Amino acid sequence: MTTLAESKLLFKGAxxxxxxxxxxxxxxGEIGINEMGLDPYPNQIEVITTEQxxxxxxxxxxxxxxxxxxxxxxxxxxxxxxxxxxQGLAYEIVINSNPCLVYIMEENSATMQTLVIAHAGYGxxxxxxxxxxxxxxxxxxxxxxxxxxxRAYIAKCEDRYGQEEVExxxxxxxxxxxxxxxxxxRKRMADLRSEQKREEERRLHGEQLFNDxxxxxxxxxxxxxxxxxxxxKALLGxxxxxxxxxLEKTAPRLAPWQREILRVVRLINxxxxxxxxxxxxxxxxxxxxxxxxxxxxxxxxxxxxGSFLEFIHSHTGVVLQPGFDDRRYSGINPxxxxxxxxxxxxxxxxKPTDEDREWMPDIAxxxxxxxxxxxxxxxxxxxxxxxxxxxxxxxRDFGLxxxxxxxEQEEMNVAAIHDExxxxxxxxxxxxxxxxxxxDPDIQIVDVDLAGDRKLILGHRVLDGIVLEEGDTQKVxxxxxxxxxYDVKLVEADDSGVVRGEHTASPRRPFM
Amino acid sequence: xxxxxxxxxxxxxxxxxxxxxxxxxxxxxRKAVREASGTRSIKDAGKGGEISIPTGGVHEPHLHRSRxxxxxxxxxxxxxxxxxxxxxPRPEQGGGQGSQASDxxxxxxxxxxxxxxxxxxxxxxxxxxxxxxxxxxIAGAKAVQWRQAGFSTSGPxxxxxxxxxxRYSMSRRIALKRPKAEExxxxxxEIEKLEREGGQFDALQALRLDLxxxxxxxxxxxxxxxxDVRYRRLESNPKPxxxxxxxxxxxxxxSMNEHMKDLAKRxxxxxxxxxxxxxxxxxxxxIRHTHEASEVDEQxxxxxxxxxxxxxxxxxFKMAEIVRDRYPVDQWNIYAAQASDGDNTSxxxxxxxxxxxxxxxxxxxxxxxxxxxxxxxxxxxxxxxPSTNLWRAYRRVPVDAxxxxxxxxxxxxxxxxxxELFARRPEGVSAEGA
Numbered sequence: 018m019t020t021l022a023e024s025k026l027l028f029k030g031a032x033x034x035x036x037x038x039x040x041x042x043x044x045x046g047e048i049g050i051n052e053m054g055l056d057p058y059p060n061q062i063e064v065i066t067t068e069q070x071x072x073x074x075x076x077x078x079x080x081x082x083x084x085x086x087x088x089x090x091x092x093x094x095x096x097x098x099x100x101x102x103x104q105g106l107a108y109e110i111v112i113n114s115n116p117c118l119v120y121i122m123e124e125n126s127a128t129m130q131t132l133v134i135a136h137a138g139y140g141x142x143x144x145x146x147x148x149x150x151x152x153x154x155x156x157x158x159x160x161x162x163x164x165x166x167x168r169a170y171i172a173k174c175e176d177r178y179g180q181e182e183v184e185x186x187x188x189x190x191x192x193x194x195x196x197x198x199x200x201x202x203r204k205r206m207a208d209l210r211s212e213q214k215r216e217e218e219r220r221l222h223g224e225q226l227f228n229d230x231x232x233x234x235x236x237x238x239x240x241x242x243x244x245x246x247x248x249x250k251a252l253l254g255x256x257x258x259x260x261x262x263x264l265e266k267t268a269p270r271l272a273p274w275q276r277e278i279l280r281v282v283r284l285i286n287x288x289x290x291x292x293x294x295x296x297x298x299x300x301x302x303x304x305x306x307x308x309x310x311x312x313x314x315x316x317x318x319x320x321x322x323g324s325f326l327e328f329i330h331s332h333t334g335v336v337l338q339p340g341f342d343d344r345r346y347s348g349i350n351p352x353x354x355x356x357x358x359x360x361x362x363x364x365x366x367x368k369p370t371d372e373d374r375e376w377m378p379d380i381a382x383x384x385x386x387x388x389x390x391x392x393x394x395x396x397x398x399x400x401x402x403x404x405x406x407x408x409x410x411x412x413r414d415f416g417l418x419x420x421x422x423x424x425e426q427e428e429m430n431v432a433a434i435h436d437e438x439x440x441x442x443x444x445x446x447x448x449x450x451x452x453x454x455x456x457d458p459d460i461q462i463v464d465v466d467l468a469g470d471r472k473l474i475l476g477h478r479v480l481d482g483i484v485l486e487e488g489d490t491q492k493v494x495x496x497x498x499x500x501x502x503y504d505v506k507l508v509e510a511d512d513s514g515v516v517r518g519e520h521t522a523s524p525r526r527p528f529m
Numbered sequence: 530x531x532x533x534x535x536x537x538x539x540x541x542x543x544x545x546x547x548x549x550x551x552x553x554x555x556x557x558x559r560k561a562v563r564e565a566s567g568t569r570s571i572k573d574a575g576k577g578g579e580i581s582i583p584t585g586g587v588h589e590p591h592l593h594r595s596r597x598x599x600x601x602x603x604x605x606x607x608x609x610x611x612x613x614x615x616x617x618p619r620p621e622q623g624g625g626q627g628s629q630a631s632d633x634x635x636x637x638x639x640x641x642x643x644x645x646x647x648x649x650x651x652x653x654x655x656x657x658x659x660x661x662x663x664x665x666x667i668a669g670a671k672a673v674q675w676r677q678a679g680f681s682t683s684g685p686x687x688x689x690x691x692x693x694x695x696r697y698s699m700s701r702r703i704a705l706k707r708p709k710a711e712e713x714x715x716x717x718x719e720i721e722k723l724e725r726e727g728g729q730f731d732a733l734q735a736l737r738l739d740l741x742x743x744x745x746x747x748x749x750x751x752x753x754x755x756x757d758v759r760y761r762r763l764e765s766n767p768k769p770x771x772x773x774x775x776x777x778x779x780x781x782x783x784s785m786n787e788h789m790k791d792l793a794k795r796x797x798x799x800x801x802x803x804x805x806x807x808x809x810x811x812x813x814x815x816i817r818h819t820h821e822a823s824e825v826d827e828q829x830x831x832x833x834x835x836x837x838x839x840x841x842x843x844x845x846f847k848m849a850e851i852v853r854d855r856y857p858v859d860q861w862n863i864y865a866a867q868a869s870d871g872d873n874t875s876x877x878x879x880x881x882x883x884x885x886x887x888x889x890x891x892x893x894x895x896x897x898x899x900x901x902x903x904x905x906x907x908x909x910x911x912x913x914x915p916s917t918n919l920w921r922a923y924r925r926v927p928v929d930a931x932x933x934x935x936x937x938x939x940x941x942x943x944x945x946x947x948x949e950l951f952a953r954r955p956e957g958v959s960a961e962g963a
Contacts, residue, residue: 035532042530063533072542089550090587092543093642097579100643116531123536138530184549188589195591340607349606416608420617422601428616434608447604458594483599485592492590 027319031126038062041131042138048313049139049306053387057142058117058157062134065120070107071096073120077289078110080118081164083171083281085187111137113145113292115157128324132331135310140303147395148298150291160288167281174274186275186528189496190261190282196460197261197283198290249467256461256476259283260497263462269471270502270529279500294398294453301355302394305363308332308356338415349447354415358402361411362390372409404448409440419446424482458485460507471503479511484518491520498522502529550587551648557582562644562652563944578649581641654803675763684760698757707750708743716740773808773862773894775800776851778844780869781817781835789901793868794831795943796899800866803951808862814851818844820874824851839872841919842880849888858892865889866897871917878922885923890930897950898923898934 027044028037042060049055065073075092076082108125112118119137121130145151156163175183190197250256257263264271265279292299311332315325338353339345362380365373366389369381380389393406412435419433419442433439433446449455459478466472475497477485490507498505502524509518551558561580611617644652680693716739723733777797779785804811815830816822819837822844848865856863873881890896900920926932935946 035534038532039530059530061531061533063535065535066540068540069535069538069542072540075543075546084545084549086546086549086553086587087589089543089546089548090640090642092547093550094640097642101579120535180549192590193592195593338606340609341605342607346607349604415606417604417606418608418611420603420605422603422619424598424600428618431611431613431615431617432602434611434613436613439613443604446602449602450604458592460592481600481602483594483601486595489590490592492588493592496590 025318026321027131027314028127028324029321031128033125033127033130037127038130038134041127042134044314044319045131045135045139045310048310049135049143052313053306053309054391055139055143055306056147057139058115058146060119060134060138060142061116062119062121062138064123066123067099070110070120070122071099073110078112079164080112080161081168083164083168083187084175085191086184087191109133109137111141111145112160113141113151113155113157113288114160115146117142117145117157126324126327128320128327129331131314131320131324132307132311132328136303136307139310140306141299143306144295144299144302144394147391148291148295148398149396150294150398154291155288163284167285170281171278174278178274183278185526186278187282189500189528190279192493192496193260193264194282194286195457197259197286199259199262199287200454250464253465255465256463258459258461260460260462260475261286264497264500267465268501270527271500272529275528291398294400294451297351297355297358297399297451298394298397298402299355300352301357301359302390304332304336304352304356305359305390308360340416357411357414358406358408359390361408362386362393362406364410365408370410376408377406399451400448400453403451404444407444407447409435412440412443417443417447419443455480463508473497473501473503473505475505475507477507477509479509479517482511482517484509485520487520491522494520494522495525498524499527502527554582554587555652557586558644559652562649579641579643581639584640587640650802650806654806674766676766677761678764679762680759681762682756682759684762688760688763690759690761693759694753694757697759698753701754701757702750702752705750706746707752708747713740713743713747716743772810772812772860773804773864774812774814774852774856775804776848776863776865777813777815777830778848778865778867778869779815779817779830780819780839780841780872781830781833782819782839782872783834783836784839784870784872785901786903788903789868789870790831792901792937792940792943793899795940796868796937796947797866799943799947800864800897803947804864812856812861814848816844816847816851818847822847839874840877841869841873842877842884845881845884845889849884852892863893864895864897865893866899868899868901869919870902871900871919873918873922875918878918881919882922882925885926885932886930890926890932893931896930896932898932899946900934900936902936902938 027040042062049057071092073080074095075088082088108122108129110120112120117138119134119142121133125133145155145157151157171183171187253267254263261279261283265276265283268276271279311320311325311328314320315322320328336350336353336356337345338350363386365377365381366383366386374381383389393402397405417435418431419439420429421432422429433442435443459480461476461478462473463476464474466474485507494505494507504524505522507520508516509520510516558580561582680690716736720733720736720740723729723736775797779790779793781790801811801813813827815825815827817825817830817835818839818841819835820840820843821837824847825833844867852858852863885896898919900917920934920936923932923934933950935950937943937946
């Protein structure tokens with residue numbers, strides 16, 4: 018019988034301890050960094066229990082968060098699902114911070130811990146550190162400090178202004194959070210640490226700022242001219258698609274602490290923005306990396322056949338893509354698509370077919386799969402990733418087809434399938450599907466009626482004739498009206514100028 | 530790489546959020562809890578569990594496109610038979626139309642989640658209170674409990690508060706400028722150094738004088754003076770009686786059928802739950818009676834049959850006897866719940882009333898009489914006042930006694946009747962009125 022030391026095996030059986038985690042981490046690093054050339058953040062691995070995992074679920078995975086009832090609701094929902102066995106818990110949660118926080122569950126077997134460390138500690142961590150969207154948008158060094166600040170700040174507000182008022186404010190801010198991101202980088206990168214430091218100064222300064230809404234002195238007999246419109250819009254920075262930003266800066270009646278809460282919600286939401294844009298790539302990268310690492314560990318004799326089979330079993334579950342007519346179907350599985358595309362790119366690099374040479378001449382047969390993948394992981398997001406690298410082979414494997422559902426028609430229509438004519442159409446359609454800018458309704462603040470009753474006017478650019486959902490829109494608009502303090506109007510018009518709908522709201526309990 | 534074991538960190542991070550959520554949805558949760566109670570078995574009456582509330586109240590709105598109308602475009606996996614140009618009939622609404630339909634995540638109209646036992650009971654028994662709890666607490670104020678209450682300048686050595694004492698000592702030392710030990714040590718060192726080096730006699734002399742003065746001063750001003758010492762003071766408080774006994778009285782003669790017993794049992798279990806929440810310790814005594822009464826265990830109480838006449842007063846005498854033997858009135862809070870179909874031997878009514886008024890009610894916190902009936906009995910509005918033997922007798926109980934009676938015909942009535950009996954009353958209108 019051989020002992021562990023003689024046989025090179027990292028572990029035997031399912032039990033693990035901290036030494037083992039360390040050995041596994043090193044062995045994964047050996048493959049991930051030295052063989053695949055990954056460049057992850059340093060890892061901080063934290064072992065947690067089931068309950069702590071449920072806690073983390075409730076606060077969007079972050080280790081600390083401000084308090085709000087909606088997180089309690091989330092917790093209650095997940096707990097009920099978990100208790101009844103409808104939903105298993107994730108094996109791990111990873112936080113885009115420096116050092117990269119990896120939460121692993123104590124129930125995991127040694128094999129699963131290896132998988133998790135490879136997946137999160139090397140896959141996700143590499144992606145977070147290198148992908149351009151994350152680099153541009155998030156501040157991995159400052160996020161935990163900022164969350165700490167946000168939590169303390171909101172707790173302080175609760176003490177001072179009452180839980181109910183703060184809750185109302187957060188409700189309003191949360192309702193608008195899908196429209197509280199800057200989609201285009203500004204001059205300054207988000208630097209959450211100095212953000213937190215300057216909070217006080219900024220507030221003081223903000224209070225002294227001149228707000229054109231309060232102009233009451235008649236400005237002489239200036240005739241309203243065409244420029245007036247332009248001037249007003251420029252002054253207020255219109256049009257503005259970041260509703261939270263606009264309200265924070267311009268809403269006339271908000272108290273400084275209320276503006277600050279809007280800002281907190283906006284900045285935290287901005288931090289999550291890249292994750293929404295890179296779901297497929299991020300999971301694809303992590304899944305591909307753990308798959309490679311686990312295979313290599315097995316080849317090198319560092320894990321035995323038993324745990325390799327355990328890994329295969331779990332991996333297969335993760336990358337399962339049920340068909341559209343399957344009961345389990347709930348959209349395209351980002352793990353499955355991402356992993357399949359990464360594997361496909363590796364194949365194209367090493368064993369290209371004629372078709373691949375025609376479709377992706379740049380990378381076909383370059384024999385550097387890892388370098389190619391690293392480059393892709395760094396420079397694309399889901400939308401561009403799909404539109405560039407979804408190969409016909411992949412479309413065939415998934416049996417992808419495109420369905421067009423036109424209200425005017427009797428039936429839905431199959432517009433493209435996996436054949437010569439369909440590849441490009443499917444690729445384009447799927448890429449659009451991952452384009453956040455296309456999927457979120459395009460709503461902007463268009464104008465403010467400064468001369469009249471200070472009505473705030475928003476516009477929704479209707480695409481493909483799909484208008485906003487009536488009930489929710491009315492509720493959100495009510496929040497906007499309360500924040501703005503005066504009437505609010507939302508006009509839905511399509512590109513040809515046809516108005517498809519109008520919603521209005523008046524403040525009921527304005528924030529002040 | 531670091532590994533941190535977080536497992537020992539205190540859990541319940543979401544507790545505050547959960548409470549906020551429950552507070553937010555309180556009205557709906559309460560309604561759901563009360564509705565759920567009708568369908569639960571007795572054993573689970575007090576357990577937490579899954580409830581579902583309408584999503585409306587806890588809905589979080591956001592701006593999103595409508596799920597209907599317009600031109601839509603889906604890419605789906607798993608094509609087996611379709612070719613370009615095929616038509617597919619539109620699925621029924623809500624049939625999971627690709628990922629677009631599911632990503633808003635609001636398909637469900639009900640929000641299901643689990644309440645803990647504690648939360649469940651809180652809502653279940655909300656706004657209920659034990660009648661006349663205050664009176665007995667004061668009346669039974671023989672036992673005392675000690676409670677920490679500030680500090681005093683005298684006391685036994687075992688109760689010295691060291692931090693407090695040292696705090697006073699320090700402020701006194703600072704105020705009186707007691708030389709510090711380090712200063713003296715430094716002075717000594719300097720003197721030694723000068724002595725070793727020799728010469729500088731004057732300086733040495735001055736230092737020695739200084740040292741002497743300081744030593745004298747530190748001797749005069751002690752490190753800890755008796756005036757510094759503080760003791761942790763205790764205060765005695767009357768200890769509320771934390772024990773209650775609950776008497777379950779039931780007629781088990783042939784006229785009581787299973788349905789009636791079930792109603793009674795439900796009422797008893799509610800009462801038990803309720804008492805259990807309020808008292809550290811609750812005893813339950815089961816007394817069944819036909820024409821004679823006996824104390825039995827729970828199983829016998831609910832499930833065995835007796836035959837015989839019906840003489841209610843026997844149960845009351847039995848109860849009085851048990852109280853006398855085992856439950857001294859000054860140590861126990863006494864509650865009684867009686868269930869019967871209302872039959873009684875006519876000649877016994879006067880005895881019952883007398884025993885109740887003179888013996889039982891004066892020692893009871895509360896006496897509830899529940900008259901159980903069949904649910905197929907007429908339920909017309911006038912039927913609120915049954916005219917059974919016992920009911921007529923009990924109507925003669927003085928209104929200011931801690932006594933209440935209700936008629937129950939159906940399971941679903943149990944909880945409302947219970948709430949009615951124990952509902953929190955405005956000041957001065959309490960059942961007891963004493």
